[in-house]
Amino acid sequence: MKAKNTSFDIAYRAGVSQSTVSRALRDSPLVNEETRKRVQEIAKELNYKVDKHASSLRTQQSQTIALLLFEDPTNDDSLINPFFLSMLGSITRACSNRGYDLLVSFQQMNNDWHADFEDTRKADGIILLGYGDYLSYREKLIQLTEQETHFVRWGAEVKELPVVSVGCDNFHGGQQLTEHLLNNGRTHFAFLGGVSNGAPEFKDRYLGHCHALEQANISVDPALQFDAISTEESGYEAMQILIKSNKHVDAIFAASDLIAVGALKAMQEYNIKVPEDIAIVGFDDIPIASFTYPALTTARQNTVLAGELLVDKLLELISGEQAQTRLMATTLVVRESCGSKR
Amino acid sequence: MKAKNTSFDIAYRAGVSQSTVSRALRDSPLVNEETRKRVQEIAKELNYKVDKHASSLRTQQSQTIALLLFEDPTNDDSLINPFFLSMLGSITRACSNRGYDLLVSFQQMNNDWHADFEDTRKADGIILLGYGDYLSYREKLIQLTEQETHFVRWGAEVKELPVVSVGCDNFHGGQQLTEHLLNNGRTHFAFLGGVSNGAPEFKDRYLGHCHALEQANISVDPALQFDAISTEESGYEAMQILIKSNKHVDAIFAASDLIAVGALKAMQEYNIKVPEDIAIVGFDDIPIASFTYPALTTARQNTVLAGELLVDKLLELISGEQAQTRLMATTLVVRESCGSKR
DNA sequence: CTGAAAGCGCTTACAG
DNA sequence: CTGAAAGCGCTTACAG
Numbered sequence: 001m002k003a004k005n006t007s008f009d010i011a012y013r014a015g016v017s018q019s020t021v022s023r024a025l026r027d028s029p030l031v032n033e034e035t036r037k038r039v040q041e042i043a044k045e046l047n048y049k050v051d052k053h054a055s056s057l058r059t060q061q062s063q064t065i066a067l068l069l070f071e072d073p074t075n076d077d078s079l080i081n082p083f084f085l086s087m088l089g090s091i092t093r094a095c096s097n098r099g100y101d102l103l104v105s106f107q108q109m110n111n112d113w114h115a116d117f118e119d120t121r122k123a124d125g126i127i128l129l130g131y132g133d134y135l136s137y138r139e140k141l142i143q144l145t146e147q148e149t150h151f152v153r154w155g156a157e158v159k160e161l162p163v164v165s166v167g168c169d170n171f172h173g174g175q176q177l178t179e180h181l182l183n184n185g186r187t188h189f190a191f192l193g194g195v196s197n198g199a200p201e202f203k204d205r206y207l208g209h210c211h212a213l214e215q216a217n218i219s220v221d222p223a224l225q226f227d228a229i230s231t232e233e234s235g236y237e238a239m240q241i242l243i244k245s246n247k248h249v250d251a252i253f254a255a256s257d258l259i260a261v262g263a264l265k266a267m268q269e270y271n272i273k274v275p276e277d278i279a280i281v282g283f284d285d286i287p288i289a290s291f292t293y294p295a296l297t298t299a300r301q302n303t304v305l306a307g308e309l310l311v312d313k314l315l316e317l318i319s320g321e322q323a324q325t326r327l328m329a330t331t332l333v334v335r336e337s338c339g340s341k342r
Numbered sequence: 343m344k345a346k347n348t349s350f351d352i353a354y355r356a357g358v359s360q361s362t363v364s365r366a367l368r369d370s371p372l373v374n375e376e377t378r379k380r381v382q383e384i385a386k387e388l389n390y391k392v393d394k395h396a397s398s399l400r401t402q403q404s405q406t407i408a409l410l411l412f413e414d415p416t417n418d419d420s421l422i423n424p425f426f427l428s429m430l431g432s433i434t435r436a437c438s439n440r441g442y443d444l445l446v447s448f449q450q451m452n453n454d455w456h457a458d459f460e461d462t463r464k465a466d467g468i469i470l471l472g473y474g475d476y477l478s479y480r481e482k483l484i485q486l487t488e489q490e491t492h493f494v495r496w497g498a499e500v501k502e503l504p505v506v507s508v509g510c511d512n513f514h515g516g517q518q519l520t521e522h523l524l525n526n527g528r529t530h531f532a533f534l535g536g537v538s539n540g541a542p543e544f545k546d547r548y549l550g551h552c553h554a555l556e557q558a559n560i561s562v563d564p565a566l567q568f569d570a571i572s573t574e575e576s577g578y579e580a581m582q583i584l585i586k587s588n589k590h591v592d593a594i595f596a597a598s599d600l601i602a603v604g605a606l607k608a609m610q611e612y613n614i615k616v617p618e619d620i621a622i623v624g625f626d627d628i629p630i631a632s633f634t635y636p637a638l639t640t641a642r643q644n645t646v647l648a649g650e651l652l653v654d655k656l657l658e659l660i661s662g663e664q665a666q667t668r669l670m671a672t673t674l675v676v677r678e679s680c681g682s683k684r
Numbered sequence: 685c686t687g688a689a690a691g692c693g694c695t696t697a698c699a700g
Numbered sequence: 701c702t703g704a705a706a707g708c709g710c711t712t713a714c715a716g
Contacts, residue, residue: 004461006693017703022695032701047489049461053404054693057395057708064445085427092448101464103406104446106434119346119391121709122443147389232633261633268635288630291574291603293610348709359687364711374685396709399692463693 005048013046014039025050056121064101065314066123067091070130081230081258082286083301084129087154090307091127098311100124118149125150125314150317152310156200157325164317165325166309170201173299173330174208177281178253180297182216184338186251186279189213192238192263193255194227202255205283209253224249228259235262243270250278251338257282257289257298260337264292275339285333294336301330347390355388356381367392398463406443407656408465409433412472423572423600424628425643426471429496432649433469440653442466460491467492467656492659494652498542499667506659507667508651512543515641515672516550519595519623522639524558526680528593528621531555534580534605535597536569544597547625551595566591570601577604585612592620593680599624599631599640602679606634617681627675636678643672 007025011018016035023031024039031039042048056062069084088104095102103123117123126144128151141163144151152164181189193199195206210220224247228238235254242249243266254260260282264274272278274294282289285300305328313323349367353360358377365373366381373381384390398404411426430446437444445465459465468486470493483505486493494506523531533551535544552562566589570580577596584591585608596602602624606616614620616636624631627642647670655665 004463008693018694019696019703019705020701022693023702026695030701035701047461049458049463051399051693052462052464053395053399054708055695057393057399057710058693058695060708062395082424082427085424085430088427088430088446089448092446096447102446104430104434104444105438106431116391119389120394121346122394232629236633261630265633265635265637287574288603291578291607293607293635295607350709360710361687361689361712362685364709365686368711372685377685393709396692397711399694400709400711402692 004051005046006051007048010039010043010046010048013042060121061124062121063099064103064123065095065125065127065311066103066105066117067127067129068105068107068117070107070128082288083256083284083303086286086303087129087307090304091129091311094308094311098315100311100315119147125152125318127151127310127314128153130154150314152314152317152323154306154310156204157327163325164313164323166306166313166328167201167326168301168306168328168330170204170330171208171211173283174205174253175212176208176330176332177283177297177299178209178212180332180334181251181253181279181281181338182212184279186338187218188248188250189218189253190224190226190242190247190249190251191253191255192226192228192235192242192259194229195225205253205255223247228255230256230258232258232262232265235259236266237262239263239266243267243272252278252280254280254282257284257286257296260296260298261288261292264296275337279338281338289333290335292337297335297338298333299330300333302328346393347388348393349390352381352385352388352390355384402463403466404463405441406445406465407437407467407469407653408445408447408459409469409471410447410449410459412449412470424630425598425626425645428628428645429471429649432646433471433653436650436653440657442653442657461489467494467660469493469652469656470495472496492656494656494659494665496648496652498546499669505667506655506665508648508655508670509543509668510643510648510670510672512546512672513550513553515625516547516595517554518550518672518674519625519639519641520551520554522674522676523593523595523621523623523680524554526621528680529560530590530592531560531595532566532568532584532589532591532593533595533597534568534570534577534584534601536571537567547595547597565589570597572598572600574600574604574607577601578608579604581605581608585609585614594620594622596622596624599626599628599638602638602640603630603634606638617679621680623680631675632677634679639677639680640675641672642675644670
């Protein structure tokens with residue numbers, strides 16, 4: 001590669017000092033209008049760009065955000081939950097709109113990730129993304145907090161820790177979807193998804209689901225909750241177990257769209273008609289949800305807003321302000337999988 | 343945030359010079375074994391990490407790769423082709439295995455992207471990812487080459503330019519899938535996907551498809567090629583047009599799995615039985631392909647290998663070596679959508 | 685094997 | 701409004 005120009009080269013050509021070049025390029029008011037123009041033109045002409053490392057070293061900030069994406073270790077290499085991927089898209093966009101670069105990194109929970117990014121000053125702050133049990137990495141969150149690292153996370157609120165989270169109102173979403181099923185005359189429910197403490201999102205959806213049932217005077221049978229993680233495969237397997245159990249069910253609450261897709265496939269194989277025999281709802285509204293057959297009724301999480309909120313709150317933290325945890329409402333998206341249009 | 347420790351702090355505590363600290367931390371052979379251990383222990387204890395900007399500034403390399411993902415402008419905000427997303431996953435992993443960070447950026451074709459990353463020294467090299475017409479950004483490729491920027495791209499070979507690409511053998515993949523359909527007794531084919539120069543991947547698949555048909559003495563009817571971009575929506579619409587045209591067809595070649603998913607939905611709505619009435623194949627083998635009903639026969643692109651190849655070839659370029667364009671073979675994945683098991 | 689010193693390319697107080 | 705100078709935190713030739 002050719003030797004790059006430095007601000008000194010620009011200064012030489014413009015006949016000014018290097019300090020003036022630096023000021024002109026940063027639109028400092030301390031520089032004459034004409035000088036500024038001339039410098040900027042020369043810089044453009046020579047295709048000069050300010051060296052990121054030098055300026056970061058000097059200013060002690062990198063204008064970069066690190067996104068740590070935690071993978072479900074049960075997933076294989078290339079499987080990434082599409083919901084997180086659409087989040088990744090909106091986070092990337094939000095960063096770039098705000099003049100920040102985004103460093104992306106996939107992490108296993110067991111890694112020594114907690115100290116790596118801000119400490120090397122690669123990033124001014126960190127976004128933590130991934131479903132799952134914050135209890136299992138509670139200590140790392142504490143350590144991050146103690147180090148005064150700037151970070152925000154996606155997911156359920158962590159009540160005991162001073163951690164800023166952005167998440168969606170899973171309880172209310174679960175309630176909403178269940179009420180929709182009830183309104184369509186369904187009476188016998190099963191829930192597909194693990195509800196341990198290790199899956200707080202699914203658990204909240206389940207609690208909202210149960211709450212709605214109780215409001216309708218339907219008692220909840222724990223035997224009708226089937227564990228599943230958020231993959232098609234897992235949903236497929238859970239649905240098969242349900243079918244083979246011969247329990248009478250006319251409505252399925254799948255804890256995620258991916259689970260619903262797997263469940264749909266199992267039902268098709270067993271010739272169960274959806275929604276005639278069994279209605280089903282998912283959660284997330286991933287792109288495929290409109291293209292299953294029948295199309296999936298689900299609860300949309302606003303990933304675009306979520307990405308922006310995560311970035312904005314992190315930026316607030318970075319600039320020393322306070323930031324609040326935020327729970328976003330979900331939107332009921334009615335399609336055909338429950339047999340009605342509302 | 344607390345003031346961070348520098349190598350001088352470590353040096354002070356270890357009772358050595360800062361130079362020695364630097365050497366010890368980089369496992370230089372020029373440092374006494376014991377000294378090295380002591381320094382490393384102290385560094386660990388103080389949670390010291392080498393400042394990335396300082397070392398990058400000094401060594402003139404950033405240990406960072408930039409991934410520019412080009413979006414189809416027809417797509418909305420959160421829609422990213424799942425195929426690229428799985429590629430993103432494997433690229434991220436490949437980078438981190440090789441000690442590189444990954445900067446991710448979404449780009450519109452019309453942007454001034456071509457000069458931004460390596461020039462600011464944020465990255466040592468660039469990976470270009472996105473379907474589409476390299477002709478439309480031919481000039482930018484030329485400019486990148488002239489600037490001696492290190493870059494590789496995913497996609498069809500660019501014969502006229504000295505550009506390193508990694509792509510898959512779309513022609514052969516198209517041929518393979520078509521032969522599979524022929525082997526299953528299909529005789530009347532339609533192709534769903536745009537085949538203009540602006541979509542070289544789809545075009546190659548189409549050419550492979552046509553080649554296989556000709557080999558089987560089936561003449562190709564251009565009227566049975568229907569434009570579609572790689573979305574479910576577009577596949578759905580193309581399939582509707584095909585159905586309404588009342589042309590007799592017993593096999594569909596969808597240029598991507600996403601298109602196939604949309605086409606499947608249209609067929610289900612029209613009560614067309616797959617594979618009994620019409621067989622269908624996709625391309626890519628995205629995760630959903632195993633969970634459509636019936637499951638989709640398709641051509642797998644090895645995204646894990648692709649990611650590694652892209653990163654490795656870029657690293658070769660960065661270290662001043664030559665690198666060759668590489669075409670990867672696709673794998674036929676037989677599932678149920680063609681009515682056979684082989 | 686170790687240390688003192690130069691220098692990577694900027695930004696910004698300081699002096700004018 | 702402009703310039704000379706210090707300094708961000710490293711790495712590495714140079715001297716010992």
